[in-house]
Amino acid sequence: MADIFDILGPIMVGPSSSHTAGAVRIGSMARTLLGERVVSADILLHGSFADTGHGHGTDRALLAGLLGMDPADLRIPNAFEEADKVGLKYTFGEIELMDAHPNSVVMDIVGESGLRLSIRASSIGGGRIMVNELDGIEVAFDGSFNTLVIHHVDEFGTIAEVSRLLSNYRINIANMRLSRHRRGGEALMIIETDQTVERKIIDWIREFHGIAKVTYYDKNKEAEYEA
Amino acid sequence: MRLDSMEAICLGAKEAGAQFWEAVLLYDMEERQCIREESMAKMLTVWTAMVEASDSYTGQRRSVSGLVGGDGLKMRMYNRRGESLCGDYVGRVIAEALSMAESNACMRRIVAAPTAGSCGVLPAVLIPLWNQQKLTQRQVIEALYTASGIGAVIASKAGISGASGGCQAEIGSAAAMAAGALVHIQGGDMDMICNAVAIALKNLMGLICDPVAGLVEVPCVKRNVAGAMTAVSAADMALAGIESRVPVDQVIQAMGEVGRHMPLEFRETALGGLAATPFGKEIKQRQKERE
Ligand code: SF4
Numbered sequence: 001m002a003d004i005f006d007i008l009g010p011i012m013v014g015p016s017s018s019h020t021a022g023a024v025r026i027g028s029m030a031r032t033l034l035g036e037r038v039v040s041a042d043i044l045l046h047g048s049f050a051d052t053g054h055g056h057g058t059d060r061a062l063l064a065g066l067l068g069m070d071p072a073d074l075r076i077p078n079a080f081e082e083a084d085k086v087g088l089k090y091t092f093g094e095i096e097l098m099d100a101h102p103n104s105v106v107m108d109i110v111g112e113s114g115l116r117l118s119i120r121a122s123s124i125g126g127g128r129i130m131v132n133e134l135d136g137i138e139v140a141f142d143g144s145f146n147t148l149v150i151h152h153v154d155e156f157g158t159i160a161e162v163s164r165l166l167s168n169y170r171i172n173i174a175n176m177r178l179s180r181h182r183r184g185g186e187a188l189m190i191i192e193t194d195q196t197v198e199r200k201i202i203d204w205i206r207e208f209h210g211i212a213k214v215t216y217y218d219k220n221k222e223a224e225y226e227a
Numbered sequence: 228m229r230l231d232s233m234e235a236i237c238l239g240a241k242e243a244g245a246q247f248w249e250a251v252l253l254y255d256m257e258e259r260q261c262i263r264e265e266s267m268a269k270m271l272t273v274w275t276a277m278v279e280a281s282d283s284y285t286g287q288r289r290s291v292s293g294l295v296g297g298d299g300l301k302m303r304m305y306n307r308r309g310e311s312l313c314g315d316y317v318g319r320v321i322a323e324a325l326s327m328a329e330s331n332a333c334m335r336r337i338v339a340a341p342t343a344g345s346c347g348v349l350p351a352v353l354i355p356l357w358n359q360q361k362l363t364q365r366q367v368i369e370a371l372y373t374a375s376g377i378g379a380v381i382a383s384k385a386g387i388s389g390a391s392g393g394c395q396a397e398i399g400s401a402a403a404m405a406a407g408a409l410v411h412i413q414g415g416d417m418d419m420i421c422n423a424v425a426i427a428l429k430n431l432m433g434l435i436c437d438p439v440a441g442l443v444e445v446p447c448v449k450r451n452v453a454g455a456m457t458a459v460s461a462a463d464m465a466l467a468g469i470e471s472r473v474p475v476d477q478v479i480q481a482m483g484e485v486g487r488h489m490p491l492e493f494r495e496t497a498l499g500g501l502a503a504t505p506f507g508k509e510i511k512q513r514q515k516e517r518e
Contacts, residue, residue, distance in 0.1 A: 007378035014331030
């Protein structure tokens with residue numbers, strides 16, 4: 001059902017909820033999932049993002065998100081300058097993806113400690129977004145829940161352990177999806193939760209056997225926890 | 228109660244012994260599990276953002292394509308000369324609609340209402356009253372609940388994006404929301420709100436979405452004026468006791484039908500209408516060279 005603040009909102013920098021506000025969200029989602037300050041970004045625009053992206057400020061919006069701004073940030077129009085100021089290097093190009101939403105983007109980003117993330121995401125209307133691929137693994141989540149992204153080795157028992165821990169802390173799992181890399185071995189657990197996942201729980205998950213990396217997207221704070 | 232028909236909201240309001248706006252507030256409290264004060268505080272941030280956008284407009288900025296910017300200022304200056312055919316209030320409404328829609332095109336901060344492209348309509352009819360101290364904050368907040376309830380119904384029954392239903396879905400919906408808001412402010416009852424919504428939607432039905440070069444600039448900015456003027460006239464008609472012959476929920480259904488039958492060329496693809504004129508194509512070409 002409709003949230004009336006989706007009707008009167010979002011409060012955003014124009015001109016387009018899908019090409020601007022959604023693009024900021026994709027950028028900030030990518031930064032959160034990387035878990036640290038972004039120092040370089042190679043950005044490829046697909047479809048309508050490529051065709052009208054410049055006119056809609058999609059390029060600046062993506063950078064603004066990578067810099068940690070939200071869709072209402074007044075610095076979005078100056079994102080190029082802001083990026084230069086903090087030493088975020090970027091390139092823009094175009095790509096033609098198969099079967100992708102017309103407002104899609106592929107980004108390869110690198111963080112200050114050398115962490116890397118490759119993400120494909122789309123802006124699906126009204127400022128809402130969808131993450132479609134992470135590090136070559138197909139996913140589908142939209143940031144409307146608190147989201148745990150857990151990279152793990154595809155081993156017996158890991159999944160049960162994680163869900164047991166969450167249920168011990170009365171964290172309700174709204175959705176859980178598992179995806180494996182085509183080459184096998186590496187796998188991703190995407191867990192969407194109703195409640196906020198506290199820092200200490202995330203740290204515990206990191207200690208589990210077979211866990212390679214955990215990132216967390218907090219829908220209220222768009223907070224970042226380092227991997 | 229669900230926000231899926233005007234009738235449902237009106238019935239819900241009657242059952243709760245509440246007004247239209249309050250039924251929408253109650254829905255929000257239920258939906259987002261929050262208390263009255265929280266919901267109203269959030270609505271106030273929406274209003275504050277609208278007022279800030281209007282107050283900080285200078286008319287100096289230009290859009291990325293260079294097609295848009297400065298018209299709100301021209302209208303403000305013209306109004307000051309006192310020669311406006313529309314008179315004081317409507318003259319100001321036009322200026323506000325232009326300013327807000329331009330602000331959106333020029334990457335300033337606005338509130339999508341219901342979309343970014345149509346962000347000028349609702350604030351345009353409210354801000355002139357607010358600036359002349361003809362409105363209390365409480366009245367504005369109530370008017371915004373009224374508007375959002377109307378928008379939610381249209382979203383669920385017909386759609387509010389140009390890509391799904393043409394410009395009638397954006398500017399048309401915004402006009403309907405603004406018309407209902409005005410009726411509430413002027414003390415109209417629920418039936419009058421419904422009539423105003425129906426009249427506004429009928430008068431903009433069939434409007435296509437044909438943005439030049441795919442940008443939310445031309446014709447979007449001036450269409451915000453069309454939406455706001457439609458809202459004012461629809462509200463006045465409803466307050467005068469004029470009824471829409473076709474019941475409001477049927478009008479919304481019809482609008483959804485029209486949107487679904489609208490050719491793809493007229494739904495934000497920038498392949499038809501004004502976007503397909505020689506001028507439109509030229510701008511598109513110029514944009515491409517810049518990308
Ligand atoms: S023409 Fe299209 S993009 Fe412009 S305001 Fe209307 S619906 Fe929005």
